[in-house]
Amino acid sequence: MTICAYATFADFDTDDEREPMLAAWREAGIEGRVERWDDATVDWSAYDAVVVRSVWDYILKREEFLAWARGVQSVTRLLNPYAVLESNTDKTYLRDLGVPIVPTHWSSLELPDWPEYVVKPSVSAGARDTTRTADRAEAARLAAELEATGRTPMVQPYLDMVESEGETSLLYFNGRLSHAVRRSAMLAAGATEADNARARLRTPAPDQVELAEKVLTAIPHVLLYARIDLVRLSDGRPAVIEAELTEPYLFLNYEPKAAARFATALRELL
Template sequence: MTICAYATFDDRNGDDDERDLALEAWREAGIVGRVERWDDPAVDWSGYDAVVVRSVWDYILRREEFLAWARAVESVTRLLNPYSVLETNTDKTYLRDLDVPVVPTHWSSQDLPDWPEYVVKPAISGGARDTSRTSDRGEARTLAASLEAAGRTPMIQPYLDMVESEGEISLLYFNRRFSHAVRRNPMLAHGMNHEDNARAQLRSPAPDQVELAEKVLAAVPTPLLYARIDLVRLFDGTPAVMEVELTEPYLYLSHEPRAAANLARALGELVRR
């Protein structure tokens, strides 16, 4: 019998609406899934064939503690995704090292480029937390400087109008196999609310988007249970990476009928190999 932990956080509000879909698909694939809070000191992680990092959405407030936990878990069982991936991916400065087109990013409050609009956020963040959009260059500089003063690395990017027309597209891969893609609503578009942000529509990615996503995946040498590659088109139409989500991404399992089964199949392949 294969037993895997579904690692989550102290989710008192029940925000993880993908959990039941995933666990049912695991069960149908012959995998027993048990929900565990990642920071519960009473859990014996060595008793699991694998620990799957899922809705650990509070890690951004406790990154060092989270990484220490991940390192400890990986010393006693299989961790998916692996510790080395989590360590790199939880700080968005990894974008500096990608050898592919990336959304232009400035990493300091000094010498900001002259862009029509700016998006300012910290390098360690999630769900648009502490993220601002402004057309005022001085305000963007002030926002970035306040992050620096708090010991955080700022990211300053141009706001790309294409996210409101073509949208952001997320390509989902399980064990490096393409599962599905969705067009996501832009989180910083004027008039958007939380419910709008959660909506997405299935999309067939264009060939240049698939080529870019798979080039990104090819650069990661370790096993990957899941990967979500978020892309957007630049002003000239070139697809570029917005984020590479390898830690705790929303997987849009309910949007594609086969998605949960695809995830379960990938888990079985990695744990039983």
């Protein structure tokens, strides 16, 4: 029996994809055991592979998380691999993808003249420390505050298209498209946490699939899982918001075959 660790964090009961995932692993002949990534008592070498999943507190201690990932990879298979996690946990990786991304200004100086701004740190998740403002001076101040604490700011235009078109997330397992969902705009006026968690299946357009697969081609590593988040710019072209390769929510509960596809991909890589 192949045994894999399902790496999570202290508040693992918030992960509603854990049980469907582990059930699919069992069907594929893989025993999955839930382990906290920061539990120093775990013998990671006892596993055939460690699958990084709901490690949703890594943004509070990124260096510790990366040290853990480096150590795990030295004793067993880590999926996704360390080099991917190191790059992907800081959104400055977007500058190197070589594909269209949401326009981004990486400092507090000489901000472009946009109707509205979104300001966030390059190491963040789930809109943490993210602010939307129409005041350019306020946007510059917020970006400067991030710089003062040693963080890299990301200043982007707020895109109205996300409220009508939504964000499109394409889910890939071992390089194959499993499913895609339309996600609500997290910073829309009046949006609630429940709204942000809501999604629905979507058939991605050919230009969205083409862009997502260009992103995957640009990453020189085997990926067990990838979530490519896209939005349309004002001229209708798709652009990358993020390539989620560390601990993305996979929307398994929206596509009945998704968990089995993930398990098949894991089996293939083992």
